[in-house]
Amino acid sequence: MARPLALTLGEPAGIGPDIALAAWLRRSELKLPAFYLAGDRDFLERRAALLGFDVKLKDVRAEDAVATFPDALPVVATGHAAMAQPGQPDSSSADAAIGSIRHAVCDVIAGRAAAVVTNPIAKSVLYGAGFRHPGHTEFLAELAARDGKTPQPVMLLWSPALAAVPVTIHLSLRDAIAQLSGQLIVSTARIVVADLQRRFGIARPRLAISGLNPHAGEYGSLGIEEQTIIAPALETLRGDGFDVRGPLSADTMFHEAARRTYDCAICMVHDQALIPVKTLAFDDAVNVTLGLTFIRTSPDHGTAFDIAGTGRxxxxxxxxxxxxxxRMAATAQMA
Known part of the structure; x- marks a missing residue:
C-alpha cells in the first residue's frame, strides 16, 4: 500500500491497545497492510510491557508509517497522553480516545492515510466527559461534514458469511419504530448500493429488505408498517432501478440458502441485523460506516474491560x- 491505515487507540483502559499490539506482532505471518496507531507511545510501551509483548514502537509522521511498519509499530502522536490502567478508565481516557479519532480522520481527509480503522470506545466514559453523540458512527459523520452538511452515516456489519445494515441504529426499540420512515429506508438503501459499487466492487448489488413485524406483518394482521412504510419505499427503489426484494420475514432471511440470494440484508432495527451477523461471525465480523467521505472500519466488539491487559x-x-x-481503499482507487 502507498498509504498506511490510520488505527485509533480506542478506550485506553479497554482491549484496543492490546489487540493493536497483538495484530502488529502477526504482521508478517498474516501479511497485514501497513498501519499506524494514533496515540501515545509511552502509554503503549507500558501496555506492551504489561502484556509481555516484544513490540518495538517508533514515533513517526503518517507519511513515514509504511516504511517503518515492517520493523516497528508506527505511532503518530496526537498530543493526548493516556494514563488509564487496564479495566480502569480515568480522567485521561476520553481526551485520549477522542483525540485519536480526530487525528486519524484528519490524516485520511488530508490524504496522508488510506482509511480509518477504529478501536472500541466506551460511550459511558465519553458521556461523562460531555460527549454528545450516540456513538462512533454519528461522531464520524460530524467529522465528515463539508459545507455545513453532515452526511447520513449507515452502519454495515460485514463478514464473509453475511453483510447486514440496520436502518435505525442506536435507538430504543420504541424510538426506532417511531422514527422508521419510507424516506429513511430509501436513503439508506441508496447509500448502501453506492458504497457496495464503489468500495466493494459489486456492479449491481442485490438487497434483501426485512419487514418490521413478526412474519413481515402477516398481511396486516401483525402490524401494518410493511404495507404503509416499507412496501412503498421498495417501489421507489425499484423505480430507481435497484435490485430489491421484500418486505421479508426476518426469521427466514438468514439461513444459508437465503443468504446466497443477496449481497446485503437491510433490516429495520438494530438487533435484526446485528444478531445474525454476530451469531454467524462473532470473531471476524467488521463494523463499516457507509456514506462518509472516507473509509472507516472497526472491530465488531466492545472494550472488554474485564480482560484488558491480560493477553486474552x-x-x-x-x-x-x-x-x-x-481492500475497500484499493477497490475505491481502481473505480
Missing part, C-alpha cells in the same frame, strides 16, 4: 477490519 483479547476482528479497510 482476540485480535481476529481487528485483523479483519484492517484487511477490509485495505
Amino acid at each position: 483479547a482476540n485480535p481476529s476482528s481487528l485483523i479483519a477490519a484492517l484487511r477490509l479497510a485495505a
